[in-house]
Amino acid sequence: MTESLLQWLQSEHIGHIIKASILLLAGFICASMASRAVTRFFSKNFSQHHIVLFKRLLYWLIVALFVASALKQLGFSLSVLLGAAGVLSVALGFASQTSASNLISGLFLIGEQPFKLGDTIKVGNTTGEVLSIDLLSVKLRTFDNLFVRIPNETLIKSEVTNLTRFPIRRFDLLLGVAYKEQIATVRKILLDVADKNPLCLDEPNPMFLFLGFGDSALNIQFSVWSKRENFRDLRNSLQEEVKLAFDKADVEIPFPQRTVHFNQINNSLLQTQVNEGAADKT
Structure with missing residues (x-):
């Protein structure tokens, strides 16, 4: 058993495993450093909630790249993995078109920043305070303390009024x-x-x-x-x-009024008809 272990350690497999481990470790370190850089460089221009979303996206994107490199070192074929990922992406795309649309709309909202956390906005007939801005939807709290979830796609397609943007x-x-x-x-x-x-x-x-x-x-x-x-x-x-x-000051605020004028000729004709009717009865 000892000889088998020594042979395995001397083989090229251990070198690939060590390289893959180093790549994974380097990936997590680089992802952490990139997340800190996002906080440092974008804290003045973006809200805290947007910074958190950017950090998560960047972190897992960097980790995914290093994981792919590590798998390649271990002998996995990236073309097969990418092909499987492509087929899976197409299947998921057809199954979740609405979610994908909301996800893309959420990225546009984060970049455009028409409102931020704590703002009061009006979307259609709904008015409320922004509680959270997520990748799929925006959550509001109305003035009568109701929780409203609005999909990001609806916000992109609708007119949004920010009632608290200016001082x-x-x-x-x-x-x-x-x-x-x-x-x-x-x-x-x-x-x-x-x-x-x-x-x-x-x-x-x-x-x-x-x-x-x-x-x-x-x-x-x-x-x-x-x-x-x-x-x-x-x-x-x-x-x-x-x-x-x-x-x-005795200033009058009037209610709606209408003035009706009766024609004198029509009044005389009506009176004649009334008199004739009374004469016929006698």
Whole structure:
């Protein structure tokens, strides 16, 4: 047995095994170093979640290359392995076209970065906070505390609105006042309300727009800016303050009205027909 072991150790097989082991060890070391380099060089431009995904992809790609080299040292034919992998890839491709599409879309989302973790986005009729950005889907938490999973392919094909991308937001208040009101007076009241509200920003300035003559009112748009985190509070407080200011100044906010005019000739004809009918009965 000792002689057999010595013969085996002196054979070329042990050399191939040692080379393969060195390749595997070098592969794991290189993969670890590359992962650290991704963290160091991309930490300023990408979110932490994207960095983690990049690290995993790069790590296993490098390990796979070194494993293939190690198998070649052990005598495995890479052409056979690649052929089998190709057939398997085609089979999996037909079986999981949706998953592949979501995977590719996820890579586009990671590269484009239309939103990041913690942002509030709107996709179709769904609005929520981004919890995670994965290779197959994006997870959201809606304002009524529901968990929503949106496939990456849907995000690529749909219009996505990022509500928290920029530090300030504009609130547009659409309202109407009666035709008897003076536009200059209404403008002054609205600007005074914005000036007294601590959540309204002075820059950009509040904006007053006269939109035109409606069916029952003079249509007006009053736009004010606020910090992103104060937008909801501003929207609620500003509308209440405008209502109170209009009531104090006796400015009327009309409801839809219709004026009906009766033709005098038709009224006379109707009265004649009524009189004739009464005469026939007598």
